[in-house]
Amino acid sequence: MTVILCCLFAMTAAAAQPNRHIVLIDPAHGGEDTGVVSDKLREKDLTMNLALLIRQEARKTADLQVQLTRNADRKMTTAERINAVGTVKSDCLISLHVNAGFGRKATGYEVYFPGFRQTVAGGSDSKAILGDMAKNKHLNDSVRLAQQIQSSLEKVFPRKGRGLRDAPSPLLDGLNVPGLVVEIGFATNPEDRKSLNEEETQRAVAQALVRGLQAYFQKGP
Numbered sequence: 024m025t026v027i028l029c030c031l032f033a034m035t036a037a038a039a040q041p042n043r044h045i046v047l048i049d050p051a052h053g054g055e056d057t058g059v060v061s062d063k064l065r066e067k068d069l070t071m072n073l074a075l076l077i078r079q080e081a082r083k084t085a086d087l088q089v090q091l092t093r094n095a096d097r098k099m100t101t102a103e104r105i106n107a108v109g110t111v112k113s114d115c116l117i118s119l120h121v122n123a124g125f126g127r128k129a130t131g132y133e134v135y136f137p138g139f140r141q142t143v144a145g146g147s148d149s150k151a152i153l154g155d156m157a158k159n160k161h162l163n164d165s166v167r168l169a170q171q172i173q174s175s176l177e178k179v180f181p182r183k184g185r186g187l188r189d190a191p192s193p194l195l196d197g198l199n200v201p202g203l204v205v206e207i208g209f210a211t212n213p214e215d216r217k218s219l220n221e222e223e224t225q226r227a228v229a230q231a232l233v234r235g236l237q238a239y240f241q242k243g244p
């Protein structure tokens with residue numbers, strides 16, 4: 024009897040977690056969509072590894088609960104990733120990518136937040152204006168989140184930041200919560216690739232993202 028009661032109590036405690044912010048981490052690509060492939064690095068695998076490490080690190084905190092858009096190596100549409108936000112009731116989303124191109128010399132990480140241009144063409148009825156205000160709040164929070172993530176990544180990759188960028192993205196534009204795309208480094212750059220393949224770097228990136236998220240939630244919203 025005692026055993027059963029203990030189990031019940033443990034289950035209830037695990038389900039409630041009232042003070043935790045829910046963060047949806049999106050390991051981009053998956054399945055037949057490999058993303059960037061360069062030497063032995065495959066984007067879909069690296070984003071998955073990072074996502075799992077972020078979830079592990081978040082479990083050590085008292086204030087974050089991490090959910091993933093995919094737990095396995097499978098292809099997902101943008102709409103499925105957006106829908107996952109509602110399913111897990113997440114407070115924000117971070118989509119993880121690995122960069123490629125601009126020659127072998129391009130190196131470093133990039134943080135993208137949603138573009139502001141979409142909110143301009145709202146129409147004039149009050150419902151549309153209220154919708155715009157909500158959207159603007161998410162956009163402002165996205166920028167704030169981007170700043171926190173950038174400053175914590177700066178400690179892992181000093182002077183490797185390529186700046187905060189706003190960019191049209193079907194994923195980010197489809198969200199009704201703050202969201203970011205993080206391009207964690209260049210698979211096409213030999214040094215970035217070597218570093219990203221190291222477990223130590225992956226762990227440091229995961230810890231940095233968790234710290235950035237904690238800082239974001241501690242100062243609002």
Ligand SMILES: [Zn+2]
Pocket residue numbers: 051052058059066119120121
């Ligand atoms: Zn990608």
